[in-house]
Amino acid sequence: MKETTLASVSEEVINQLPKGALLTVKSGDKINTMTIGWATLGRIWNKPVLTVLVRFSRYTYDIISKADSFTVSFSRDGSLKNALAICGTKSGRDIDKFKECGLTPVYVEGIESPYIAEGDLHLICKIVYKSTLEPELLSKEIKDIWYKDNDYHCVYYGEVVKVLSK
Numbered sequence: 001m002k003e004t005t006l007a008s009v010s011e012e013v014i015n016q017l018p019k020g021a022l023l024t025v026k027s028g029d030k031i032n033t034m035t036i037g038w039a040t041l042g043r044i045w046n047k048p049v050l051t052v053l054v055r056f057s058r059y060t061y062d063i064i065s066k067a068d069s070f071t072v073s074f075s076r077d078g079s080l081k082n083a084l085a086i087c088g089t090k091s092g093r094d095i096d097k098f099k100e101c102g103l104t105p106v107y108v109e110g111i112e113s114p115y116i117a118e119g120d121l122h123l124i125c126k127i128v129y130k131s132t133l134e135p136e137l138l139s140k141e142i143k144d145i146w147y148k149d150n151d152y153h154c155v156y157y158g159e160v161v162k163v164l165s166k
Protein backbone atom coordinates (compact mmCIF):
# COMPACT_ATOMS: atom_id res chain seq x y z
CA MET A 1 0.00 0.00 0.00
CA LYS A 2 1.46 3.39 -1.02
CA GLU A 3 0.74 6.76 0.55
CA THR A 4 -0.68 9.27 -1.94
CA THR A 5 -2.41 12.65 -2.00
CA LEU A 6 -6.15 13.18 -1.59
CA ALA A 7 -6.24 15.36 -4.71
CA SER A 8 -4.91 12.49 -6.82
CA VAL A 9 -7.77 10.18 -5.80
CA SER A 10 -10.64 12.61 -5.19
CA GLU A 11 -12.38 12.01 -8.52
CA GLU A 12 -12.13 8.26 -8.00
CA VAL A 13 -13.57 8.59 -4.49
CA ILE A 14 -16.60 10.45 -5.83
CA ASN A 15 -17.07 7.89 -8.61
CA GLN A 16 -16.66 4.91 -6.27
CA LEU A 17 -19.21 6.08 -3.68
CA PRO A 18 -22.34 4.89 -5.55
CA LYS A 19 -20.79 1.39 -5.60
CA GLY A 20 -20.35 1.54 -1.83
CA ALA A 21 -17.39 1.74 0.52
CA LEU A 22 -16.64 0.31 3.95
CA LEU A 23 -16.71 2.71 6.89
CA THR A 24 -14.72 1.14 9.72
CA VAL A 25 -14.64 2.31 13.31
CA LYS A 26 -13.10 1.15 16.55
CA SER A 27 -13.49 2.51 20.03
CA GLY A 28 -12.16 0.60 23.03
CA ASP A 29 -12.98 -3.09 22.59
CA LYS A 30 -15.69 -2.47 19.97
CA ILE A 31 -15.01 -2.59 16.24
CA ASN A 32 -17.37 -2.64 13.25
CA THR A 33 -17.60 -1.91 9.56
CA MET A 34 -20.61 -0.93 7.47
CA THR A 35 -21.32 -0.02 3.88
CA ILE A 36 -21.77 3.65 3.05
CA GLY A 37 -22.76 5.31 -0.19
CA TRP A 38 -22.82 8.94 0.87
CA ALA A 39 -19.92 11.20 1.80
CA THR A 40 -18.56 14.62 0.96
CA LEU A 41 -14.98 15.54 0.30
CA GLY A 42 -13.58 19.05 0.64
CA ARG A 43 -11.54 21.54 2.57
CA ILE A 44 -12.55 23.11 5.91
CA TRP A 45 -10.41 24.72 8.64
CA ASN A 46 -7.49 24.52 6.15
CA LYS A 47 -7.69 20.75 6.36
CA PRO A 48 -8.77 18.11 3.85
CA VAL A 49 -12.05 16.81 5.26
CA LEU A 50 -14.27 13.82 4.50
CA THR A 51 -17.74 13.76 6.00
CA VAL A 52 -19.75 10.56 6.44
CA LEU A 53 -23.38 10.18 7.48
CA VAL A 54 -24.41 7.53 10.01
CA ARG A 55 -28.02 6.95 11.07
CA PHE A 56 -28.73 6.69 14.79
CA SER A 57 -30.10 3.16 14.35
CA ARG A 58 -26.76 1.71 13.17
CA TYR A 59 -24.50 -0.30 15.46
CA THR A 60 -21.76 1.75 13.80
CA TYR A 61 -23.33 4.84 15.38
CA ASP A 62 -22.90 3.35 18.87
CA ILE A 63 -19.18 3.00 18.19
CA ILE A 64 -18.41 6.11 16.12
CA SER A 65 -20.17 8.34 18.66
CA LYS A 66 -17.38 7.41 21.12
CA ALA A 67 -14.55 7.15 18.58
CA ASP A 68 -11.89 9.68 17.57
CA SER A 69 -11.22 8.23 14.12
CA PHE A 70 -12.74 6.35 11.19
CA THR A 71 -11.52 4.91 7.90
CA VAL A 72 -13.21 4.47 4.54
CA SER A 73 -12.05 1.66 2.25
CA PHE A 74 -12.93 1.37 -1.43
CA SER A 75 -12.42 -1.48 -3.85
CA ARG A 76 -11.71 -0.27 -7.36
CA ASP A 77 -11.17 -3.87 -8.50
CA GLY A 78 -14.54 -5.03 -7.14
CA SER A 79 -13.04 -7.46 -4.64
CA LEU A 80 -15.18 -6.10 -1.78
CA LYS A 81 -18.47 -6.65 -3.67
CA ASN A 82 -19.69 -9.48 -1.45
CA ALA A 83 -18.55 -7.74 1.75
CA LEU A 84 -20.29 -4.51 0.68
CA ALA A 85 -23.54 -6.43 0.22
CA ILE A 86 -23.33 -8.14 3.63
CA CYS A 87 -22.01 -5.12 5.56
CA GLY A 88 -24.78 -2.97 4.06
CA THR A 89 -27.62 -5.25 5.14
CA LYS A 90 -26.46 -7.05 8.31
CA SER A 91 -25.71 -5.44 11.65
CA GLY A 92 -22.55 -5.84 13.69
CA ARG A 93 -24.92 -6.28 16.63
CA ASP A 94 -25.82 -9.70 15.20
CA ILE A 95 -22.71 -10.91 13.38
CA ASP A 96 -18.95 -10.42 13.37
CA LYS A 97 -18.64 -8.89 9.90
CA PHE A 98 -14.87 -9.33 9.82
CA LYS A 99 -15.20 -13.07 10.33
CA GLU A 100 -18.30 -13.47 8.14
CA CYS A 101 -16.79 -11.56 5.19
CA GLY A 102 -13.14 -12.54 5.62
CA LEU A 103 -12.03 -8.96 6.25
CA THR A 104 -8.64 -8.12 7.76
CA PRO A 105 -8.22 -4.98 9.89
CA VAL A 106 -4.93 -3.13 9.37
CA TYR A 107 -3.78 -0.49 11.84
CA VAL A 108 -2.00 2.77 11.04
CA GLU A 109 0.21 4.15 13.82
CA GLY A 110 -1.60 6.62 16.08
CA ILE A 111 -5.10 5.87 14.68
CA GLU A 112 -7.45 3.60 16.60
CA SER A 113 -9.74 2.66 13.67
CA PRO A 114 -8.22 0.19 11.19
CA TYR A 115 -8.73 0.02 7.45
CA ILE A 116 -9.75 -3.08 5.53
CA ALA A 117 -6.80 -4.87 3.88
CA GLU A 118 -8.99 -6.33 1.12
CA GLY A 119 -9.75 -2.83 -0.24
CA ASP A 120 -7.38 -0.99 -2.56
CA LEU A 121 -7.94 2.66 -1.64
CA HIS A 122 -8.24 3.91 1.94
CA LEU A 123 -8.91 7.27 3.58
CA ILE A 124 -7.75 7.44 7.19
CA CYS A 125 -9.55 10.13 9.16
CA LYS A 126 -9.38 11.79 12.57
CA ILE A 127 -12.78 13.04 13.74
CA VAL A 128 -12.62 16.82 14.16
CA TYR A 129 -16.34 17.64 14.35
CA LYS A 130 -19.75 15.98 14.46
CA SER A 131 -23.27 17.28 14.15
CA THR A 132 -26.73 15.78 14.05
CA LEU A 133 -29.13 16.80 11.32
CA GLU A 134 -31.71 19.27 12.55
CA PRO A 135 -35.07 18.04 11.17
CA GLU A 136 -36.52 21.55 10.98
CA LEU A 137 -33.60 22.76 8.87
CA LEU A 138 -33.99 20.07 6.19
CA SER A 139 -35.89 20.75 2.99
CA LYS A 140 -39.32 19.11 2.99
CA GLU A 141 -38.38 17.17 -0.13
CA ILE A 142 -35.35 15.49 1.50
CA LYS A 143 -37.15 14.95 4.79
CA ASP A 144 -40.08 13.25 3.08
CA ILE A 145 -37.86 10.95 1.03
CA TRP A 146 -35.08 10.02 3.46
CA TYR A 147 -36.39 10.52 7.00
CA LYS A 148 -39.99 9.24 7.01
CA ASP A 149 -39.21 7.15 10.08
CA ASN A 150 -37.28 9.89 11.93
CA ASP A 151 -34.04 7.86 11.76
CA TYR A 152 -31.79 10.86 11.20
CA HIS A 153 -28.12 10.92 10.33
CA CYS A 154 -25.27 12.13 12.46
CA VAL A 155 -22.57 13.72 10.29
CA TYR A 156 -18.94 12.97 11.17
CA TYR A 157 -16.23 15.27 9.85
CA GLY A 158 -12.91 13.52 9.49
CA GLU A 159 -9.61 15.21 8.79
CA VAL A 160 -8.04 13.01 6.13
CA VAL A 161 -4.63 12.33 7.67
CA LYS A 162 -3.52 9.57 5.29
CA VAL A 163 -4.50 8.28 1.87
CA LEU A 164 -3.33 4.77 0.97
CA SER A 165 -3.60 3.27 -2.48
CA LYS A 166 -2.56 -0.06 -4.04
Ligand SMILES: Cc1cc2nc3c(=O)[nH]c(=O)nc-3n(C[C@H](O)[C@H](O)[C@H](O)COP(=O)(O)O)c2cc1C
Binding pocket: 018, 019, 020, 032, 033, 034, 035, 036, 037, 038, 053, 054, 055, 057, 058, 059, 060, 061, 084, 085, 087, 088, 089, 090, 091, 092, 093
Ligand atom coordinates in the same frame (compact mmCIF):
# COMPACT_ATOMS: atom_id res chain seq x y z
C1 LIG B 1 -24.93 0.82 -0.91
C2 LIG B 1 -25.29 1.14 0.53
C3 LIG B 1 -25.00 2.38 1.05
C4 LIG B 1 -25.31 2.71 2.39
N1 LIG B 1 -25.00 3.94 2.88
C5 LIG B 1 -25.25 4.24 4.18
C6 LIG B 1 -24.84 5.51 4.72
O1 LIG B 1 -24.21 6.36 4.05
N2 LIG B 1 -25.18 5.77 6.03
C7 LIG B 1 -25.86 4.87 6.81
O2 LIG B 1 -26.13 5.16 7.98
N3 LIG B 1 -26.23 3.65 6.32
C8 LIG B 1 -25.93 3.31 5.04
N4 LIG B 1 -26.27 2.07 4.53
C9 LIG B 1 -26.95 1.11 5.41
C10 LIG B 1 -25.99 0.37 6.36
O3 LIG B 1 -24.83 -0.08 5.70
C11 LIG B 1 -26.72 -0.86 6.97
O4 LIG B 1 -27.87 -0.45 7.65
C12 LIG B 1 -25.83 -1.70 7.87
O5 LIG B 1 -26.45 -2.97 8.04
C13 LIG B 1 -25.59 -1.07 9.22
O6 LIG B 1 -24.72 -1.91 9.93
P1 LIG B 1 -24.42 -1.77 11.49
O7 LIG B 1 -25.72 -1.92 12.26
O8 LIG B 1 -23.45 -2.90 11.77
O9 LIG B 1 -23.81 -0.43 11.70
C14 LIG B 1 -25.96 1.74 3.22
C15 LIG B 1 -26.25 0.47 2.68
C16 LIG B 1 -25.92 0.16 1.38
C17 LIG B 1 -26.20 -1.22 0.85
